[in-house]
Amino acid sequence: MTLLTSWIESANSADTDFPLNNLPYGVFSTDTLEPRCGVAIGDMVLDMAAIEAEDLILLHFDPVFDVPYWNDVMDLGPEAWATLRSRLIELLSTDSPDQAKVALHLIPMADVRLHMPIVVSEYTDFYAGRHHATNVGTMFRGAENALPPNWLHMPIGYNGRASTVVVSGTDIHRPNGQIKPADADRPYFGPSERLDIELELGAIVGTSTDLGDTPSVAQADEMIFGYVLLNDWSARDIQAWEYQPLGPFQAKAFATSISPWIVTKAALEPFRTSTPEREVDLLPYLAEPKPMLYDINLSVILQPDGGEQQVIARTNYNTMYYSAPQQLAHHASSGCAMNAGDLLGSGTISGAQKDARGSLLELSWGGAEPITLNDGTTRSFVHDGDTMILSGHAAGDGYRIGFGACAGTILPAKPTA
């Protein structure tokens, strides 16, 4: 596919994240406008509530865009999602007859504040990157036992905490928690000293299933509304002490950041790619009828307090072993009801190369090999004042489908009582 041209000039640039081919969905406010649904186009945001109020788009007899979340649109289902996208393309294409009316409701991106794009129903995080699982497993259990016995048979996942999913730009206090140094008899309670990021893609479930329903992988793919970048902040020292036998809990509960723009499945369609050949055959309920991953370039950027941004890792979502539809089908395989607004983290996306690792735990090999920044300082884990930024885009022919940034700055831990 090539660039779809728009009458909004900035959307036709080869290096904008938001050409007409993309049209990602977010929630924005300004000094005068309450938070509401918006669509990114070039360096502008389209006020969907205003467009709807003027009947330029009609999805439902009740308004669905004058609210600070896209859940109402999701509830309308995939046919309505397709109608919305084609209508937006009509309105914003070079030959749109409605250019004058629409132009009144474009707001410069620089003038808006971005908010959480959805109300997160529940958050589940997976562990579906083979390089990541192998790296972490090697550090924790040795190279022979790196992958758990179940890993090649199912997308391992665990329930995370939805209440602390925050939008890019939200500052995050370093968490306190129980930490037990290897040479200590007992744990202490204090600030994490091994604060990490996890580079992930988040899939947003757009339609619901009932208790007992078990969608196929193909049906699961149809249920997905879109994708965001996701940083699954992780306190490795808290995690190491707490995670046996029931999994990560407070080590992950303090914050999960997502990028503000939901990139739709429709925008990503030209970039579908397959999961890798299987070492062991998957059970039939996990079979993929077509390519379910996407070719999305990803990078991790670190910006020290007052310093410059520096890329510390580059990888691609096409390296994952399990796709989001496989994860969703597995998630519902017991009959677990899924809801619109459920957020599924892909698991950390690490490539085969050392500089393609999606966590500092891997990049610094557990702190044994700190990375050196351009300013001469080193990092094993995140320092107070560091801003961690995830970035991603799919590269089309003369255009890119960008995700925008998923950024978060770490503030010092709050004092303990």
Add this chain to the structure above:
Amino acid sequence: MTLLTSWIESANSADTDFPLNNLPYGVFSTDTLEPRCGVAIGDMVLDMAAIEAEDLILLHFDPVFDVPYWNDVMDLGPEAWATLRSRLIELLSTDSPDQAKVALHLIPMADVRLHMPIVVSEYTDFYAGRHHATNVGTMFRGAENALPPNWLHMPIGYNGRASTVVVSGTDIHRPNGQIKPADADRPYFGPSERLDIELELGAIVGTSTDLGDTPSVAQADEMIFGYVLLNDWSARDIQAWEYQPLGPFQAKAFATSISPWIVTKAALEPFRTSTPEREVDLLPYLAEPKPMLYDINLSVILQPDGGEQQVIARTNYNTMYYSAPQQLAHHASSGCAMNAGDLLGSGTISGAQKDARGSLLELSWGGAEPITLNDGTTRSFVHDGDTMILSGHAAGDGYRIGFGACAGTILPAKPTA
């Protein structure tokens, strides 16, 4: 405390679950009334929406009882909860001047259907029963390694799935899932053959905290709205294969049943009792300023299809090592935001004796010692058609604070594709 007498005769019986001292909160409907808030009193249900509509109770300028959940009442906070309880006691006491008006809105319990009493925000399950953790640890890791090293230092918990918390009386299909027999090379996908229950108490969080807040144990106690019985259905074979390294997932996601009546903290106040003496001192953030457990008699009842109910275990909530306020304080210790409607499972409540174990896994010692029922059949795990019932009450002086039943019938697994 002794029995508070009511003009509703059935509430004055020594063996009703719902004397005036109790006043638990639920959601009910009838053939003519949509689901709404109700209060159990003796063998009647008080229609709170009607009582509110007639200005017999005024908690807020907007109605809060004409909805199918108690979340709006929770949002009003502990002072409103106290006002509500004292007003209900006034209206229902023997000497109430409003008896005639109130009597119009009492509906026989036998004529109502009960629904989920709250919208569950998120569900977290703990592992805070020492006998249970020791029993399970002994079976899985041997007696020397029964308790994980962290167990005596923190209430171990994991995030569960809120979307499948269901009210007592909801039938549950036996889940399908990945199962790997010990002697097989590979897993298969099929019905769980080791379907179990877990006898738990559920604490309902009634007030919210913001990201970064870290309530003390005393503050956490004030945040709790009330308690329900909770059956954390568990597919042990699915769990055994999936739970390493990130904890239980589909083994627990297919259903969690709760009793329909929220027994308030106020009703349980006379039954406070302490957690046991600590083998190792807890960190200060987990210190309890006063007794935080309750003396609640609990039993597990099994009813085979078409057969009679039989008690298969009796225990008490006072055997727990960690209280719900300790669990909540730990849950928020990283700064994790908590919300009204969060549900915290206590963990399986097992006593020291063999017949005081709160799961079939423990009662049958992993299937090695099946229990024999009165009808001559045996059980290692739950059979299709079995109804599993949890029951509980605190025993006062001439009255009881009952929880009603938490029941669920297991239907055969749905066929797999």
